[in-house]
Each structure stands twice: as structure tokens, then as C-alpha cells.
Amino acid sequence: MLVIKDLMKTYPSGVQALKGVSLEIQPGMFGLFGPNGAGKTTLMKILATLLEPDSGAAQMNDLDLINAK
Numbered sequence: 001m002l003v004i005k006d007l008m009k010t011y012p013s014g015v016q017a018l019k020g021v022s023l024e025i026q027p028g029m030f031g032l033f034g035p036n037g038a039g040k041t042t043l044m045k046i047l048a049t050l051l052e053p054d055s056g057a058a059q060m061n062d063l064d065l066i067n068a069k
Helices: 040-047
Strands: 002-010 016-025 055-060
Touching: 002 040, 016 040, 016 055, 040 055
Parallel strands: none
Antiparallel strands: 002 016, 002 055
16 A cells, blocks of 8 residues: 655745645555646655655555655
8 A cells, every 4th residue: 555644845946846745545546637737746756766755754565665765
């Protein structure tokens, strides 16, 4: 299961891409929909460990995605 708690990300330009996003996603198919600028790409980059959030936590099956090195 993917558990996301209070993820926040503000870019140096001042754009706040994620404002306390929290989700619990069960195994299976899942879609992520939203308008342009909603933070979908930022969320996926954080989950793929390509970008660090300002705060918050994300775990996949008890593996810490934010602090895993």
C-alpha cells in the first residue's frame, strides 16, 4: 500500500505545488487526474525520488520513499 502524509513542496519561484497532500492507495490500478498545475508531476517526481519535498512522508509497503538512500 502507498501511504502519503502531508506532502508539501514549494518551488524557489514561490509556486506552492503541493499543499499537504495525504492519500492511502491500496494495491491495484490507480489513476491520477487533475488540471494543469495541480501538482501531479511534482507528486510523481517525489514518489520516484527525483525531487525532495519540503515536508511530509511517503511510504510504499513500509519502505520510506523520502528518506531511503
